[in-house]
Amino acid sequence: MQAGVENLVEQVVSGLGYELVDFELSPKGRLLRVFIDIERGVTVDDCATVSNQLTRVFEVENVDYDRLEVSSPGLDRPLKKLADFERFAGQEIQLRLSLPIGNQRNFVGVLQGVRESSVVLLTEKGELLAPFEEIEKARLVPKF
Template identity: 65%
Template sequence: MELIKLIEQTAEGLGYEVVDVEMSPRGRLLRVFIDKEDGINVEDCADVSNQLTRVFMVENFDYDRLEVSSPGLDRPLTKLAHFARFAGEQIQFKLRVPAAGSQRNFRGLLRGVEGDDVLVETDAGEQRFAFADIEKARVVPTF
């Protein structure tokens, strides 16, 4: 079974959403970012970490260190549903391939989602980006 699907099934079975999974180049460090509607606390991270440790033993997945945490204030936006959920927030993102004018990095107010497109109000006005073209995106926290 694919590792990310295994992680998602395990976390979702405990009532959590997997926001993102990061793995070091050699697969020795595994970071899992989880969330739920009312937020994440240390006990939530410990519960998911303990369950994943057991599952990895059964599946014979070899790793050195597992870190489970909340996505934080500058949470990554990895799914189209995340872009819909965080409409109205400031975001920054990077495109896989430069847009017209050879720009890859953008920052602006997330307006929402329309079909498979993400709508963002940038300095150049409202722009539409295909979700598939977005390489990385994060919420920009405001204090």
């Protein structure tokens, strides 16, 4: 069910001009969480627009759910796609790898971009090349 609903959400969100950052479906499928983004930043009206459109589409497509939440990804936005790592070059990120590099799985540094399907991160210890497929989790580090 999740893959079908996620594809449907992706089509609706991108059709409205937004980027689907993340999609969560509760274990019983009763709660759908949709995280959207747009270059200028997400407003409450953006969330309402996407929510209203998804509600209509879910009704037509007979998607059974109890609650739909649409929001921005927040200041600590997750980085999920290779394109995200290119877009946010120059920003500080936290990165967790599935396999350690030098006995370390968690890194913090300034994102340099992407080189040959690896994410380039400038850490205190120098440059780190993290293979994209080894990245378990990555998030922006908010600046206050």
